[in-house]
Amino acid sequence: MSNDGGVRSVGDKRAYKPRKPGGGRKKLKPEYDAGKNLKEQMDAAVALYEEDCSLQSIADALALNPIKVRKLLITAGVYESEVAEKVKNTFEEYRETQDYKTAILLTANTLQLSKASVTSYLPYQKGVYFPSTADKEKISVGAERQRRYRAMKRWRADSTEENFWPMPG
Template identity: 60%
Template sequence: MQKTYKPGVGRKPLKPDYDAATILQEQMQAAVVLYEEDNSLQSIADALSLNPIKVRKLLITAGVYESETADVVNSAFEAKRGIPYKEALEAVATQLNLSKASVTSYLPYKKGVYFREDCDRDQISVGAERLRRMRQRQKAVEALLSSHDEQHLWKCVTAFQGYRFKTISGLPFSYKIKTGRNGEPTKELWIDRREGSNCLTWSSVLLALGNIKGEVVDRTKALGDIRGVTYIYGMFYRFGLIDVPDEVKEKMGHTKKRKK
């Protein structure tokens, strides 16, 4: 005899107060606070009793974690939109020679709603806005590597405002472009290093650009005896203008090959 069930009657949840979305949001907020205090992924994981990979994924979802690998994976995945998730995952894994688990670990927990490129920032999610910045930065880098001139370097510098760079010793820093009294941007970079801020002039950046000799630059002074050269070194490495020794790459958090 077939049993009949009353509408609304079913198996009671084992944990009626459990809210996965709320817990995920709380974990993400806690991870962001610790990350902005310059804690490592491992130390954040230890503090929150989480896996470091999950911590990284939380930070990517929050839009605060930036690395070359994360940028490449998300750019490749973004290019596959319109096809089923599983197929896109397999295609990106094959393209980048990564496991599907590795690709997934660099994707945010929830993909944002996609909008056209020229829509206002307040119309898109944090994740979608980060993807937009990522695409703009990638385009700026590609243009700079195809033509090492002042104009393309400035566009690259502009695109990377707020990006989390690292010095040769692994210390994080970011910068923003100063504005004049008329509200227009000047060609001065305000370096933010928490314990203090420094001003980096555009003439110093151009001087270092002209001092690049060879592919691998093993020390900051090789770019010249320039004020703020330690920051320029980190910027040039991320832009792909220089390569650095392997032991330095470990401190700076990513490996990057210079394009000829």
């Protein structure tokens, strides 16, 4: 690089400058941890499942959907059923040669299931999603932003007090 006032020509590269630790944008919710939330829900579901509770009774106890409970138990590796086994094996086979989305579609086709049904039998990839009634501390920044957006959309469509102060539950 020539020393002509800092002007670089196309081929010139800037020297690598390592970043300072702790630099960058501050987290909006430093206490939010999707992995920790997933583990807590999974542990609670597994404990109840090991006491021979039904998916529905676990769902009721944890205020979750029974399908979500099943997915948590599958993620934990404790839930077993013929369908779960078929979905897992078929999906893994397709996944060796296909991307995630294609593998899901092919699995759904092969087993004559809906796409949603196939994903419900696969373990969680990232974190767990909380119901719309969950406390703000439990949800991600993105989920919180989406919640605000939807609330404003409801309010604009129908400016009633109920839509401005929705009741939890």
